[in-house]
Amino acid sequence: MFGYYFRLGVRSLRRNPALTALMVLTLAVGVAASVSTLTILHMMSSDPIPQKSTRLFVPLIDPGPVKGYTPGERPEDIQITYQDAMNMLKSGQGVRRTALYGVEASVEPPRREIAPFNMGGLAPTRDFFAMFDVPFDYGQPWTEADEARAADVVVLSRAMADKLFGDVNPVGRRLNLMGFPFTVVGVTAKWKMLPRVYLLQGGSPYVTGEEFFIPLPTAIRHETQHRGGMSCSSNVGPGFAARLASDCTWITAWFETASSGDRGDLQSWLDSYAAEQRKLGRLTRNAPNQLFDALGWMEYTHVVGKDSQLQTWLSFGFLALCLVNTIGLLLAKFSVRATEIGVRRALGASRTEIFRQFLIETAVVGLVGGVLGLLLAFGALALIRMSSDSMAAVAHMDWEMLGLTFVISVGAAILAGLLPTWRACQVTPAIQLKSQ
Known part of the structure; x- marks a missing residue:
């Protein structure tokens, strides 16, 4: 019918x-x-990494001063300080940890027909690639030894590798980056995470991906300027070392846990860490320490x-x-x-x-x-x-x-x-x- x-x-x-x-x-x-x-x-x-979005967590600690603070108000920034990020990397919490910030670097192409130019990238620690399931066409991430000694190594995106070296495997070749010779250790496959939840500072969260990656310790050793926002509650002394020791927020940290049920343990550790820092005279606002999974972080930062x-x-x-x-x-x-x-x-x-x-x-x-x-x-x-x-x-x-x-x-x-x-x-x- x-x-x-x-x-x-x-x-x-x-x-x-x-x-x-x-x-x-x-x-x-x-x-x-x-x-x-x-x-x-x-x-x-949309969920940028559905296979593990409930197991990836970003912590938020408010290091601002008490003066002018109203309890319960939203923190001024969505990043953390360098010293807090380093302490979190050393904490052993979760199965993986990373800290990162956006960078921009000048590059001298090995092909003479291409003029020098600037490219945007990321300075994370090694666990970043496994945490966010970054695929590779050639090579691999830098080693733990490379990261420990802040070696001049770089991972390129596939598009950037093709632009600089042509359609060949560039692993092992040298590239002048920021005026220093870097060794190419890997080339990522065509990969983009939308939205770019791992770093919501320095451009739109819907950019098509990073052009290069260098180890966070290497970026710090070269005093590489950050690409993105930075919030400071007080005057910072001159020099890059003063920024590292300050309470300026410009780093993003991530934890990966074995299961979503480990969130409570991670929150307990974060609260204990903040309590220890208060004993050292820091975190005087005594603001709540927040922990967000990937989707919660998108909602908190108003990605949409x-x-x-x-x-x-x-x-x-x-x-x-x-x-x-x-x-x-x-x-x-x-x-x-x-x-x-x-x-x-x-x-x-x-x-x-x-x-x-x-x-x-x-x-x-x-x-x-x-x-x-x-x-x-x-x-x-x-x-x-x-x-x-x-x-x-x-x-x-x-x-x-x-x-x-x-x-x-x-x-x-x-x-x-x-x-x-x-x-x-x-x-x-x-x-x-x-x-x-």
Whole structure:
């Protein structure tokens, strides 16, 4: 019976091509607007590392002074001090630990046809690559011995390695970085984490990846300036050593635990550590020590802004407006078929069968509108990708959103068709037959 009603619906739509086209276009525009904005919100708020996001934790300790502090207020920065980061690396907590900050370095390409340029990268410790599942095309991360002696070694992204050395394995070759000869020890495969949850300072969280990695101790030895924000509650003396000893926050630390259930133990250690530091005269605010998993960290740092959420709600409001127009068109369409409904009712069709027939007809409108809406959504996302690099990284539709497009379209059409279909079921056969 479904197939029969489906064919009736298609024939009915063909009888009124102009009205059908107007309904399909109205629905398609609403679906395209809502799906394109929902796709961007979906990509922005997606779990960047779902296989272990509940086992990765970032600590937050407030080292600011008591003066001007109101208990319970949000910390001024989302990073920690260098000395706290180093203590956490030495703590032995979790199965892996890393501390990192964004860096920028000048590079002298070995290929003479390329002029020197600056590239952006990261200065983490070795565990970073295993913690965030960074794949490698060539080589591997630097060794523990390299990290311990702050060796001049570098890991390049695949795109940067191809630019500097061509399509060859560059492991073992030298590269002048920051005026010093660095040895290439590895090349990462094409890898990007969206959003870039491991470092939410120094640019958009939706950049396509780091161009190079150097060991954190190496960056400190070369006094490499950070790329990103830094917050200081008091004046810092001159020199890089003064920054390291200060309470300026400019480092991000991460822990990886064996299971999500180890969070309580890690929180207990963090509280104990803060208590010990207070005995040394630090952390005088006595603010709560916070620990966030990956998704919690995204929420706390407002990775997805309220403006993006508002745009999504507005797009669904536009879809609702399109549905109101579709309801009006369906009412007009079904009203002129009152005679047909009266004849079917007189021949024995029940109200349930009439309801089912017209509801399937509206579903056909939704299906066609979904196909057109999907094409319009792809076009809208293509235009959005042209607006900025950040948007280019997130304005992509995955299979989940592809299926949701048809669910929204057909569901919206059925919702719009409920009132017209119910009105069609109320047709009295005797009155319609008598008027003919």
